[in-house]
Amino acid sequence: MSKIPCSLGSIQTALNSGDLQLTDVVEFHIAQIKKNKHLNAFNSVYEEEALSKAKKIQLKIQDKSAGVLAGLVIGLKDNIAFKDHPLQASSKILNGFQSIYNATATERLINEDAIIIGSLNCDEFAMGSTNENSHFGPVLNPHDESRVPGGSSGGSAVAVAKDMCLVSLGTDTGGSVRMPAAYCGVLGLKPTYGRISRYGIIAYASSFDQVGIFAKNTEDCAKVLSVISGEDPKDATSSKQKIDSYEKHLLEDKKYSIAFLNDCIETDNLDSEIRTSFKVVERTLKNLGHQTNKVDFELIDYLVPAYYILTTAEASSNLARYDGIHFGHRSDEVQGVENTYIHSRSEGFGPEVKRRIILGTFVLSSGYYDAYYNKAKRVRRMIKEATEKILDAHDFIILPCTTDTAFKIGEKIDDPVKMYLSDIYTVQANLVGIPAISIPLFKHSNGMPFGLQIMSKRFSENELLAFSKQLLDKFENDSIPEL
Ligand code: GLN
Secondary structure, three states, X not given: OOOOOOOHHHHHHHHHHOOOOHHHHHHHHHHHHXXXXXXXXXEEEOHHHHHHHHHHHHHHHHOOOOOOOOOOEEEEEOOEOOOOOEOOOOOHHHOOOEOOXXXXXXXXXXXXXXXXXXXXXXXXXXXXXOOOOOOOOOOOOOOOOOEOOOOOOHHHHHHHHOOOOOEEEEEOOOOOOHHHHHHHXXXXXXXXXXXXXXXXXXXXXXXXXXXXXXXXXXXXXXXXHHHHEOOOOOOOOOOOOOOOOOXXXXXXXXXXXXXXXXXXXXXXXXXXXXXXXXHHHHHHHHHOOOEEEEEOOOOHHHHHHHHHHHHHHHHHHHHHHEOOOOEOOOOOOOOOHHHHHHHHHHHHOOHHHHHHHHHHHHHHOOOOHHHHHHHHHHHHHHHHHHHHHHHHHOOEEEEEOOOOOOOEOOXXXXXXXXXXXXXXXXHHHHHHOOOEEEXXXXXXXXXXXXXXXXXXXXXXXXXXXXXXXHHHHHOOOEEOOOO
């Protein structure tokens, strides 16, 4: 099958002129899914249903009544509810579970005629940085199949990278959209906390969780963001802040003031080629008339500890509902309530989820609550204030997304501390609640992609996407230029 256009805008032009049929678009993506099955990106694929939807939407396109996302084939991470479809957050404990309602994000996509093609593999309950913690097995990085795709939304990143869908949704609690986007060479946006409703998203850490978008370009990302953002009476933490048409602002060619986070860049922990790429970007931005400054962020060593104390605490509470009675797998070996809980949870949860529930319960327990949970909350506030201070003086903060390109499957899985430390650059945006994006600007000489991360002020997704577009247009995903 011939390749279809690679942006929603061009697909829609071809659909409207009659040069392309929507079933061709769906068939193209299905063929890609079949060809790349071994990468293990999908937990379920809705082939027949997607094709029959395509036929219905095709008629709407012909009589000009189709929604703004007609032509879009999208995948959902396996923690985003889609009514009457499997939903199990890649966990054994939810084996066979089907959602009885739509997440608000899902509902809004459907209302605008997007076609949902399947549910995407991820770390169990979105806990992980490599997608190795999935009951359905690891997802492979398409650029080197011996390497991880990043996590926890690994399936979502791989599906977009290999054209198995045009756009996908993931969730980002501490980097789960940006990190896999960086490792797989696609764009990954985590919006402001509260920008997209969390209704129908399986909760991991509620004060951090946010739906995020994987796309190949800023236009597609902006279109989907405009549709799924906005206030939702079903989620009290969703924001009333008005939604702009994010796409409209993409062409803005403003000059910005940009802070480069020195402590994250000038460190031996960062791969030296990635470090060089930041120098190239800084010089280019200066030449283009932007103002750049190097700034220090002294709280860097507190980011990962504060994140893991607070998220495990919230997770231990959120995951209490999977007890074999309210929700989830019920053990056969049950006698009495307590035994039902113990056996069902022991059998249903994987090792990383158990570790986090135990850790989270510990930091909340009496005697330790003040020493860990309360202290981490105070540290979160300090991180927030220090970050916002930088953003008061600048439009953007630029930093790496990861310390390295994607590492080998199995390399860190036995060392949780090492694994947690790989989130060093991504958790800051979630601790603060600000939007952040990872964009693929260059290829490393080892052949792997990596991401440049940009953070901005709350609800400034417009500027963030417009600036990302400027950078993406400037560097065409080449190797890193000489300094
Ligand atoms: N790697 C981080 C964690 O395991 C982030 C996960 C996420 O954003 N869902 O908590």
